[in-house]
Amino acid sequence: MRFLIATDSFKDSLSAYEAGKAAKSGILRAFPEAEVEIAPMADGGEGSVDVLLSGNPDSAKGIEVFVHGPRMERVKATYAVIGQDGEETAFIESAQSSGLMLLAPAERNPMYTTTYGLGEQIRDAVKRGYRRIVISLGGSATNDGGVGMLQALGWKFYDETGQEIGKEGNPLLKVAGFSDDDAIPELKECRFIAASDVMNPFYGEKGAAYVFARQKGANESEIAVLDQALRKLAKLFENHYGVNVQEIQGAGAAGGLGGAIAACLNGRISSGVETMIKLTRLEEKIRRADVVITGEGSLDNQSMMGKVPIGVGKLARKHGKIAVGIAGRIDTELQEINRFLHAVFSIQTECRPLAEALQPNIAAKQIEVTVEQVVRMLRAGVT
Numbered sequence: 001m002r003f004l005i006a007t008d009s010f011k012d013s014l015s016a017y018e019a020g021k022a023a024k025s026g027i028l029r030a031f032p033e034a035e036v037e038i039a040p041m042a043d044g045g046e047g048s049v050d051v052l053l054s055g056n057p058d059s060a061k062g063i064e065v066f067v068h069g070p071r072m073e074r075v076k077a078t079y080a081v082i083g084q085d086g087e088e089t090a091f092i093e094s095a096q097s098s099g100l101m102l103l104a105p106a107e108r109n110p111m112y113t114t115t116y117g118l119g120e121q122i123r124d125a126v127k128r129g130y131r132r133i134v135i136s137l138g139g140s141a142t143n144d145g146g147v148g149m150l151q152a153l154g155w156k157f158y159d160e161t162g163q164e165i166g167k168e169g170n171p172l173l174k175v176a177g178f179s180d181d182d183a184i185p186e187l188k189e190c191r192f193i194a195a196s197d198v199m200n201p202f203y204g205e206k207g208a209a210y211v212f213a214r215q216k217g218a219n220e221s222e223i224a225v226l227d228q229a230l231r232k233l234a235k236l237f238e239n240h241y242g243v244n245v246q247e248i249q250g251a252g253a254a255g256g257l258g259g260a261i262a263a264c265l266n267g268r269i270s271s272g273v274e275t276m277i278k279l280t281r282l283e284e285k286i287r288r289a290d291v292v293i294t295g296e297g298s299l300d301n302q303s304m305m306g307k308v309p310i311g312v313g314k315l316a317r318k319h320g321k322i323a324v325g326i327a328g329r330i331d332t333e334l335q336e337i338n339r340f341l342h343a344v345f346s347i348q349t350e351c352r353p354l355a356e357a358l359q360p361n362i363a364a365k366q367i368e369v370t371v372e373q374v375v376r377m378l379r380a381g382v383t
Helices: 016-030 048-055 115-127 147-154 185-189 207-215 220-242 253-264 272-279 281-288 308-318 362-378
Strands: 002-005 035-038 060-068 074-084 087-093 132-136 156-157 177-179 191-195 269-271 291-299 322-330 342-345
Touching: 016 035, 016 048, 016 291, 016 362, 048 074, 048 087, 048 207, 048 272, 048 308, 060 115, 074 115, 074 191, 087 115, 087 156, 115 132, 115 147, 132 272, 132 281, 132 362, 147 156, 147 253, 147 362, 177 220, 177 253, 191 272, 191 322, 207 220, 207 253, 253 269, 269 272, 272 281, 281 308, 308 322, 322 362, 342 362
Parallel strands: 002 035, 002 291, 087 132, 132 191, 191 269, 291 322, 322 342
Antiparallel strands: 060 074, 074 087, 156 177
8 A cells, every 4th residue: 555645844843744754654553564655745835945855855956045034134045946847946935034933023023024035035046047936925024015025136116205215124114116127137037926825915904914914013003004005005016017916816925925926027826735736746646645644733624725734635536545634633623624635633642731742752753643543444444
């Protein structure tokens, strides 16, 4: 019997690869003769670069570059280059330069953060000759409408007095006009894809600021300021490029990065999970398997919104494979999830405080124990 393990990370506990190794141990305890393949997965957010590099050792390489972080501190970021179908794709994870994880809780406030470092990553990839660029939008600490990114790519933004806006803080808040005359010319040769499963609009009550800025550290009055600034920027984009970003699903992803990529870089927004599935060649691996095991930290109704287990489950069902989900916690209402996964299991073996359950050695052991029991059941013919 051939098993494929394609889990996301178990947040704050195990990477996707570590979870896969634990699941493999459980499979082999129950079925020593089984063929097991680990295919780490991610939804296009944090950890996606690591997944691409570990899951494609023969066709992917990492490129390190020093760029500016969300508060203009120097950080080291890595992006992946993957060869597929005779073409190389640069996969850039915005969280590596603009991510919330780069800031201490006291530093988090989108009134003072920028995507400038993301633009530096893109610039590096373009200057190295890569022309197909995928940008993952998850985990950002920013709400600058992509202005910082564009500044690093050569755009100039001006305030109400006509003075060029600097790089510090959130440049969006001062924008009254812009010029792309000095944008790096190679951008016109590039194809950009923004990988995200966020479908929110650029502004408004369901937009970037009102839905996401609070979790990035903004208060109510700051959220209103950010939203007004996004409205103003949207109008500038429409006047210059003829693109109404408010009509583009997902334009509000990562504080408006989705809209900037669509309007200014002529990019398109694509599902993060589907993008990762293509880049990791997951469908080929599922075809070879008999049983597919997937999972993440929590399996609940939120999992239906572009999360790894559902994306994996859909493909497994498409090819007639057994699909099993594991998670640190599962919901009590699983009817929708069971449309894509034959069964789901919590890995908890006993009641533990959350901090203890998240310890990597404990989480790994619980995955091993749970998967072993699932495989014993499968071997007994109960499918």
